[in-house]
Amino acid sequence: MSMTLRRLSRAATAGLVAAAALTAAAHSAEAADTLGSAAAGQGRYFGTAVAASHLGEADYTATLDREFSSVTPENEMKWDATEPSRATFTFTSADRIVDHAQSKGMDVRGHTLVWHSQLPSWVGSLGASDLSTAMKDHINGLMGHYKGEIHSWDVVNEAFQDGGSGARRSSPFQDKLGDGFIEEAFRTARAADPAAKLCYNDYNTDGVNAKSNAVYNMVKDFKSRGVPIDCVGFQSHFNSNSPVPSDYRQNLQRFADLGVDVQITELDIEGSGSAQAADYTKVVEACLAVDRCTGMTVWGVTDKYSWRSSGTPLLFDGNYQEKPAYGAVLAALGGSGDPGDPGDPGDPGDGTASCTATYTRTADWDSGYNGQVTITAGDEPISAWTVTVTLPAQQSVSSLWNGTPTWSGNVMTVKPSWNGTLAAGASTGFGFTAAKNGSDAAPTVGTCTAS
Ligand code: G2I
16 A cells, blocks of 8 residues: 555544544543543643554553553654665554554654664665755654644654763764754654644753753744744653652743643653652652643553563553552542552452463573473462463473473463462462473563463
């Protein structure tokens, strides 16, 4: 199908999409017991980054659909994903996310059009005038495909250096086109989809510092010269090296005072328990205190798929259970759900059986190894579990104990033999012996499902 036809067919569904969004909004006004509905009560959206590859996972999609009112494709709209070779656009994965979001009445943030990272090498090899054309073609290609369907686009991402200088970051765009590439990108974007809010997005700009001052001066200059810009995105990736700044609200406010919206675009805060919850509260309160802070997006649904998964920075744990940070965000948004209530989806006591599976190699020799998979029940008792283990193609399993396997190619699906019943939080496991047959690679353990 030609790109023109795809554009037309996407645009033709826009009316249906608007109707779905209205239904969702009406529903959420009744019971503000999810992040999206509570935020809507404050006139904000509450979004998450989404990966197309996880949309087939029932718990992932159930949590996404229940809690969030906006989605940002985590990687699927980036240049390497959408225009891997010049003028050849692929939208399959991004379309999957947009279609899913629209079918659930969620808005979509576009991320991102012009960025030095995840940039195919052909872009970097162009000369200046060709590069300028390619940049505009890329903007037109994406924004044209999704015309009328994206509430805000990150037009330019991370164009400033870290550190004290406030200088622009070296990139093919900066190095060959100079400072003017940002303005050129925004002007092109406005013409491509006049309905979309056009954002500049960056990190380490959350407090007042040299980098945020440099972005501030650029936005001020754009506003004074009529360069189209509608919003500034503050990524807000926080951890102990980069804590929530004490002047976060003031910083958001000074940008808003320039006449742009501000959005928290990639929020995650490493940590756990009440300390993490308190940090999340600070962020939500800062946004709510700034009239032009129109919404917040967390950078993922569940800790297990976070780009910083070891830092457990999100609102749902690897079993999609609400963390203390979830309750804190909901409360800060004025939500009426009690996150400790049995019966609330995702809460302990909600009756949802869950489990996790982890793998370790317990013995190793030249031609083989023993593997052990440990299964741990979530916060409900379980009576059965199922885990898939995918072995490297060469390997074969010669024996397996404390579990019952069935095989499909190199994938074994293991269910309990005698050890299906587990109390909440309790563990069991199964072991196996595998022949390496030339491959020493580890098997992959899939999601644990319980009943
Ligand atoms: O790095 C965190 C974020 C900082 N701001 C811009 C965001 O776009 C960025 O997101 C992250 C994604 O969360 C990661 O998922 O951007 C990374 C790349 O810069 C993404 O990581 C990439 C891996 O590097 C690739 O190896 C992998 O193929 O994700 C790809 C898709 O899973």
